[in-house]
Amino acid sequence: MSSDAMTVGDAPTAASAGQRVTVRYFAWVRERVGRAEEQIALPADVATVGELARWLATRGPEYAEAFRRADVVRAALDQVHVKPSAPLAGAREVAFFPPVTGG
């Protein structure tokens, strides 16, 4: 989805200092965090989706609760499903949500 140059299979690289991403939350992750989205300037040591989730969990009790079951929370990068190892470099939008239950 992203037009930024980033080849699948690249090793995670450090996000550019202060890279800003929109973080969106859905369903019970949204309810526990207490907001639907926010703008985040990525810390220098956060390079992957999984590292972002672990960093978010340290931001307060509501975040800790939302990310308590870290193995259950799923993620998308620029509106495509990704694994926790996915690098954030070049991303504009990251989303965290429970396993989907449509249909």
Added chain:
Amino acid sequence: MAVRVQQEPFEAAAEIQALTRGRTDVGGVVTFTGLVRGDVAGRPLVSLTLEHYPGMTEAELGRIEAEARVRFELLDCLVVHRVGSLQPGEEIVLVVTLSQHRQAAFEAAEFLMDFLKTRAPFWKKETFADGEGNWVDARDSDSAAQARWDGASAIQK
């Protein structure tokens, strides 16, 4: 080929008519309609609220539909999914597949539903008479249903 996400109800018969009007190459139409069940383990449900991820939902449904078109000899297909607050008995999802021969339409409809249930970013929240809300948990049986498509389809192109 189309995917739609909407609040308003859909009319399956009208959708089929729109898909088949003027065509003489269609040998079979398969439709699946998902409805809101009125109870959860014997507990009466007041409403079911469907949340989704605008933008990604349409993109993911489009990717699932594109995969179905690669795997099956489809003449056309349609996926309609409702969002918002729904009452028991109301329709949630519609899948319509058209093919020359029935097997492709049957298989593609199952494929679309299995992938929609495990990939499309929708979340259901149940509301009960006492006002309690409960986010529906993903079911292992849905993941198993999706996993069976990992092998080659019997009617792959």
